[in-house]
Amino acid sequence: MKKHIARWALKAGRLTSLRLLFSRRLVLLSRPLDHPASISKLAARSFDVGLHKTGNIYRQETIDCFRLGILNAHIGLLPKYRGRCVMEWSLLQGDPTGISVFFIDTGIDTGPRIVFSEEVDVSKRTSIADAKDYLFNLDAGFYRRAIDLLNSDSLTYRNNDGSGRRYYVMSKLFQAVTEECLRLSK
Secondary structure (H helix, E strand, O other), X not given: OHXXXXXXXXXXOOHHHHHHHHOOOOOOOOOOOOOHHHHHHHHHHOEEEEEOOOXXXXXXXXXXXXXXXXXXXXXXXXXXXXXXXXXXXXXXXXXXXXXXXXXXXXXXXXXXXXXXXXXXOOOOOOOHHHHHHHHHOOHHHHHXXXXXXXXXXXXXXXXXXXXXXXXXXXXXXXXXXXXXXXHHOO
């Protein structure tokens, strides 16, 4: 049974959660993350690192439950691209796309410690939705590499200095132009 679950978890990018489950360290919260009961439950476990997978903006009390903080695999190259639709904005401006793994703070993609960033080519993707899904589904591997770096002696954080722009949801008109940019990049 465990082998079947492990195979499914690997395919779904859920290996970290699976390891936590098998080591009895998975914490299921029945209330929002910022609820005092949830914060108390998380703090009692003494986790080193949290992994972000939702659209939440975390309060400092939640972030402080993790000794090192909460990692985010952001589908934009920080510090230049913060916020929403950053992959699309990168394509529209002719810049590379990629993923940055960094420790969050209470802002939007403003956490000061970038573990690493890497360009990821999306030119072979068939649509913007396909490209975003592709990038989002790389998170497990990027988290694994970040945790390996955190366990090494060679990690030097890059500074997320706020020098980039904060981007917002792209309009349908620009989305259509971005689809064309992706099509032309093949």
